[in-house]
Amino acid sequence: MTDSNEFRERGKEMVNYIAGYIDSIEKRPPLAQVEPGYLSKLIPNSAPQKPDQWEDIMKDVEQAIMPGVTHWDSPNFHAYYPTGNSFPSILGDMLSDVIGCIGFTWIASPACTELETIVMDWLGKMVGLPDEFLDEGVGKGGGVIQGTASESTLVSLLAAKMKRIRQVLEEDPDKNKDEYDVLPKLVAYTSDQAHSSVERAALIGSIRMRSLPSDDENAFRGEALQKAIAEDKAKGLIPFFVCATLGTTGCCAFDNLTELGEICEKENIWMHVDAAYAGTAFICPEFRYLMKGIQYATSFNFNPHKMMRVNFDCSALWVKDEADIVHAFHVDPFYLKHKHQGVVKDYRHWQIPLGRRFRSLKLWFVLRMFGIERLQDHVRKQVQLAHEFEKLVLSDSRFEIVSRVILGLVSFRLKVSDEQNEKLLKAINDSGKIHMVAANLKGQFQLRFVICSASTELKHVQFAWEVIQGLTDSLENKEGSVHNLNGANS
Template identity: 50%
Template sequence: MIMMDWLAKAMGLPDHFLSTSENGGGVIHTTACESTLFTLFVARDHLRLKSDTGSQNGHSTVSSSAINVSSMVAYGSKLAHSGVEKACLMGAVQYHPVGYDDNYSMRGHLLEKEIEADIEKGLTPFFVVATLGTIHCCSFDNLKELGEVCEKWGLWLHVDAAYAGSAFICPETRHLLAGIELVQSFNFNPHKWLQVQFDCSALWIKDRQKLDTVLHLDPIYLQHSKQDEIVDFRHWQIPLGRRFRSLKLWFVLRSFGVTGLQKWIRGTMDLAEYFADLITKSEHFELFRPRSMGLVCFRAKGSNDQNRALLKSLNEGREIHLIPAEIDDTYFLRLAICSTQTTQKDLDDVLNLMLRHLQKL
């Protein structure tokens, strides 16, 4: 609880996510996929277990007894991680991906259009995943607009910031958190970009009472004399047992300090900008979109097939390893700066290596 409060404060998250607040708190999961599945379960069953009927936030709702899981709908960007759709499959709910604007951002009006259409079909919207730092190209959904739509219709808004969330330790990036006060849960992976060993996925909940409503199972063999005095994290996760993940988070925060981690994050973004400049100046390569955080999305000037062949050649060469993505029928390569050992010379070498492999095609 102390570590999660330290981390929340370092990232500038709202006080209502702190364990010292009236209802909030944080827990460490294994991965962002687990946190998405967990919050989907909570949102789904909390809605179904509601005893009240009538109206919610000015809009008509159905009684809990009439809600069938198969009619419930969750939403995420078409660029959301596959873990969102997987959570919906495991939760037996429908998943309706939402489009994006020219900046690859899911916007409020696009979400609301889907919600209204589904309600007309007799479906029950209940859960939205906003991505801050999409896996394809590190784009950012419009959190404020999505939050306002979710508040209007009474939907749970979960944030998946698995990769890019680490950057919020730097104040200059926090404009991307505009609307965070409207979020029900927020998750990112310190094990991706914040120097913490795998696995360590940080999840904060705005209202922990909803966990007690949905997941509080209390058989006699799990009861103990202090259960009314402490936060019992078996209600905050899928398994009962827990690893002591907060210890490695403590070591990183105490070793680097907030200023040290800020310096590290800024340094990796500077290196990514350096590589983006190399791509821009090259006559053989081009950026797919401007550098975002520590990620550079680029491609060889040519066809998708040529870029596929280049990636195959590079990865088979085993000197570097790149992962591709494809958006709107454009195939591109991705380079993320995550290592403490990366230098500008390494990035010069990467460009020269790619040129050599390109010439062989």
């Protein structure tokens, strides 16, 4: 396809296909029902020598690709956390694709940089971030769009590491140390409920990271942090970084930012806040109590590509002092220099790769085409539906709710062995009717039911519960009462 007329034709067909896909997504099994290696049996093992026909490609999309797709936007998909999807976002991303700029410096595409700075300020205000995080705010802060929360944590950790090393070297009276003397002494902290990407960031950054115990509500508290810092300082280590979580992956628990933050402030520790999923909820003022203590954060991240209807990838990261991040990753090759350098933002200094997409376009489209109010409605509906599911779970004495339902996640389990719960989950996913995943919460297997798609309605929640109850009945019939299996009696 080389001319724009053919693109117009095919483009219309593709938009039609996409709209049809969304309209009928409910008919497809939410979890792909294929075995590993299925695709190599359906498509050739080398690329075509001559162009393939469009019709043949689209036939293969339906016959070969779609059976192997897990449909994250299905109203019956209740696994992980949501991935954003919406028509405004898709349209914005189409435009980004066609512009195709790589906005690593301001001059490489000024609109790419400037729109990002503006929408990050819009977003920061929407979620109630302190002014210091905003580009237009009182301080030296600003926001950047990263690909993922994992990258945001890594970037924050690496920036904190460089900042602390510089400080230690500056304070060294003899001036005979270098960074490699300091590095082995640095220590970072997170909780046993933090996402695996936090541990991974430490591995990549060659940083000693301690995973500290969370409390009975799965929150990271000041006491645990204070104790660890005292132990480490006694060993001559240098505490420098804390990663707190708002909305943990396992059960959507919220760390106590006030307690952690007060300690971090006193100890000169960078506090990064990972609110990958929950951050979107803060656009609703009634959920902002969950981010109490945010003024202590050095950096804050959430993923509009989770609950905010923006398609992957779009992870929003703010820092209170952009110099911390820019200095940490600063290299200056000749070919990237430009005449406005130093006066404008060059986002290449804010991230790990050089290249970057025009991701702010899809975010801008979403913010403008929904407006804050419709996004707030979306969050409230997701939370409301989770509470509906919670009521259904509570109505059946064979089940228990494992942790408090705060946003769109319900953690629950059968009041029997982990093994029985695992069997139930397998049966749920084998059914092809709904899709869920499990979590291991302090050694206990729990089922996670998440409201994911924007098209999930009460009827889907009720349907999911019927599936879960029906499969529980079948398990009981096959293996005897689930109540009796392990002697559980309530």
